[in-house]
Amino acid sequence: MNGAESLVQTFVNCGVEVCFTNPGTSEMHFVAALDRIDGIRPVLGLFEGVVTGAADGYGRMAGKPAATLLHLGAGLGNGFANLHNARRAATPIINVVGEHATYHRQYDAPLASDIASVARPNSVWMETPEDARDVAAAGARAYAASMSAPGGIATLILPADTAWLDADAAANPVDFDAPHTVDGTEIDKVAAALKNGKKSAILLRGRVLLEDGLELAGRIQAATGARIMCDTFTPRMQRGAGRVKLERIPYFAEQAQEFLEGTEQLILVGAKNPVAFFAYPGKESWLTPKDADTLILARPEDDGMAALEALAEAVGAPAQAPEHVALAKPDLASGDLDADGVGRAIAHFLPEGAVMSDEGATAGLFTNIYTETAAPHDHMTLTGGSIGQGLPLAAGAAIACPDRKVVCFHGDGGAMYTLQSLWTMAREQLDVVTVILANRSYAILNIELMRVGAENPGPKALSMLDLHNPDLNWVKLAQGMGVEAVACSTAEDFNKAFEAAMSRKGPFLIEAII
Amino acid sequence: MNGAESLVQTFVNCGVEVCFTNPGTSEMHFVAALDRIDGIRPVLGLFEGVVTGAADGYGRMAGKPAATLLHLGAGLGNGFANLHNARRAATPIINVVGEHATYHRQYDAPLASDIASVARPNSVWMETPEDARDVAAAGARAYAASMSAPGGIATLILPADTAWLDADAAANPVDFDAPHTVDGTEIDKVAAALKNGKKSAILLRGRVLLEDGLELAGRIQAATGARIMCDTFTPRMQRGAGRVKLERIPYFAEQAQEFLEGTEQLILVGAKNPVAFFAYPGKESWLTPKDADTLILARPEDDGMAALEALAEAVGAPAQAPEHVALAKPDLASGDLDADGVGRAIAHFLPEGAVMSDEGATAGLFTNIYTETAAPHDHMTLTGGSIGQGLPLAAGAAIACPDRKVVCFHGDGGAMYTLQSLWTMAREQLDVVTVILANRSYAILNIELMRVGAENPGPKALSMLDLHNPDLNWVKLAQGMGVEAVACSTAEDFNKAFEAAMSRKGPFLIEAII
Known part of the structure; x- marks a missing residue:
């Protein structure tokens, strides 16, 4: 078993099922290992932005990482933009970035570049094994890092010789940080605030935007009168008929400001205070009304679902949200398309x-x-x-x-x-x-x-x-x-x-x- | 005059004529400035790898930089791979990378990322003006940095407010490092080596691969019997009928090794010792024969043309190279295309x-x-x-x-x-x-x-x-x-x-x- 095979088997042991690839010479042993070890489906992209964007889409829907296979710093660079988007979505992804063999790096061959410098802005974890026998354990750590709440991008830089030299065995999964449980006193603080008569808005992001989270939000709204809302851009949200509807913060800063006007306290559940997408001459960057209080029910790395459930109970929310979206299909248009x-x-x-x-x-x-x-x-x-x-x-x-x-x-x-x-x-x-x-x-x-x-x-x-x-x-x-x-x-x-x-x-x- | 206008006018003052662009919101004032100030042709690319690759092609042929206009870290990331190629070609390029307004950066808006970390691996120079009145001078320094021998990539990160706020005036060009003149004792050392009876090869790269440089190499070859050669991949070379022909080092490491076998001294003119493109199990990375001496006639930042001229004189080269490529057009094929x-x-x-x-x-x-x-x-x-x-x-x-x-x-x-x-x-x-x-x-x-x-x-x-x-x-x-x-x-x-x-x-x- 070589290093590449130990890595692929480790990924299989962790439950990784898909690898989006755009390989080059330095990744050939990993490619061969995908063949020899059963359990991972390779999916070829003809450009690295396809590879990283697909890994993002996969991770958002599967709730676990796909691996990517990228060719040195330049390949990672081509994938940078969609890794940036994935970072903002907190999507679990494991990048495997091929690198020159350890002993070859000193020669500054044409494809050599500072891979770590390109990887760092988007990665929650980054390692470069220097020995084939360290690769499997690094793979298990990469998986754990990508899955640690709220999810993120782990980048394993794989020198070619650590892929082709002998390894001992695959590694087993290691523990990762499950979402932290929010302390009851924090729940009580928010529950009390929601009853203080101020105009409140609850801003939700992450796991809580799936159907059961929306339901909790709808119940809390029913009990407290708080507005419930989401960011303009959310990684994944369930919506449509039968679900509790959130208000969406508008894109343009001045509209968002107007939208938030009158909010006296903003409760964050996995979200951050909204800011303008861009700065504009003479306009505000910070969109939360200046005299509003911000309360954090759950940080992105916290268990927002459990926190919402506890909050629903603390505010005496009804067992069901009173309002769900009714199916309403618009009439079809005719004439020139717009x-x-x-x-x-x-x-x-x-x-x-x-x-x-x-x-x-x-x-x-x-x-x-x-x-x-x-x-x-x-x-x-x-x-x-x-x-x-x-x-x-x-x-x-x-x-x-x-x-x-x-x-x-x-x-x-x-x-x-x-x-x-x-x-x-x-x-x-x-x-x-x-x-x-x-x-x-x-x-x-x-x-x-x-x-x-x-x-x-x-x-x-x-x-x-x-x-x-x-x-x-x-x-x-x-x-x-x-x-x-x-x-x-x-x-x-x-x-x-x-x-x-x-x-x-x-x-x-x-x-x-x- | 705002900061963006002062920058565009500075580029015009320096002789920049083209800007390859793929702008976003944070670059809109630079876009508007390209309109108001005459002298720069904007060329739109629908992807940043087009923008940076085109700037490389332009710079190789024009011998001076085009500007690029890129949208924050993600836009620069999309352009990374072709900037990497340009770095290896020592092509002069000025990147203008838009960034959030200085006061907006603290909010970590969705498009915010560590631009410098993405820029650093490929840049010989990098600055982020914090004040609109500093932008013009930074632009002049960027131009000079890109043109300093042997040429390179200068990256100017431009916060949006430094583009839209008032500036004083455009800047004038500043001095840059012209190619260094090689000392006569170095020339004499190489000239003496070329007459010591050892088997010599001269490896050329950079400006010396244009017709007049090749002619000098051909003359030196005639006087000394040295082989004259170039790397597998050269930024720009003049070749074909009427020119002195170089040998090209083969791509695959074992063929390159064979090709260089018997070389007792390798003379570098703007080149580095050849290394394998990739490492392979059990094969050599370093391709120069182990017992060969390496002599440096000119480093990449040196005036290789002057050094070759001096060397031609020192070895008593003939006034003209004895051999030039004869025009020989191959016969056309027929049948299935291959x-x-x-x-x-x-x-x-x-x-x-x-x-x-x-x-x-x-x-x-x-x-x-x-x-x-x-x-x-x-x-x-x-x-x-x-x-x-x-x-x-x-x-x-x-x-x-x-x-x-x-x-x-x-x-x-x-x-x-x-x-x-x-x-x-x-x-x-x-x-x-x-x-x-x-x-x-x-x-x-x-x-x-x-x-x-x-x-x-x-x-x-x-x-x-x-x-x-x-x-x-x-x-x-x-x-x-x-x-x-x-x-x-x-x-x-x-x-x-x-x-x-x-x-x-x-x-x-x-x-x-x-």
């Missing part, structure tokens, strides 16, 4: 149990609103703000949940960053329907250009935000990677295409020309 | 003064050999080993050299990493002809899997090196981004398509199915 029409059709035909990967950006707003009352589904968003995550996120979710329909709706600008994801969807025959919202622009930047006070933009500036000239043809791009595709410019065509896509299996792309 | 046939046609029809961006990998070997005796041209290769550089490199070179035909030949696996480059070629109507060598595999990895001793690979391992299932269709991918394209599977078709592409202007892609 973002509204796309949203109506998606919400109308979305099947129960679907998983939505939402990187619709400006054009996705309608979809977002209409699906609030659609069939119950899971909703994943761009947690770190680095566009180009929606497609691989969808691919990873489809691998985690093979029996659920995955719908990815994506702005055209953002989708170009990791369009190689379509090839992986085709190869693995993933049940992902992608809707490209083709407005042929970085539409958000046209808005932002004005918002930051950059007045009277001229043609040079506007050309940098415009994706016309030439127009992208997403049907050809998809077909070029083996994914069936169709373009629609009327609502009737889109309705028909989306309905048909929902009733078949396998990857499909619809370019919605809006 | 890598040999592609190479023949490219070498046959390559116009004088063309610029080749070579990421042909295994399938490009024939092209590489045949073009040695083609019309005189410039040749650029993958200096840092991180695949996915050839397309953007070609785009950048075409912007630096609008009157020269650029030919990019590229393996299909590598081309997928930065295929978005095709859109930029279409938008800017760049005169780039791309030949995709479609063997539908990471062919090099099939070789490397065996070479590293990973025996009897099974179907899982092989599937990770194979790009069939589904086949990529490069004609559709190119057309999807607005680039005309054709696929060829016979030599006759390829010959005709490539000949036609050489006689027209503008972007074109040929998928060579081999």
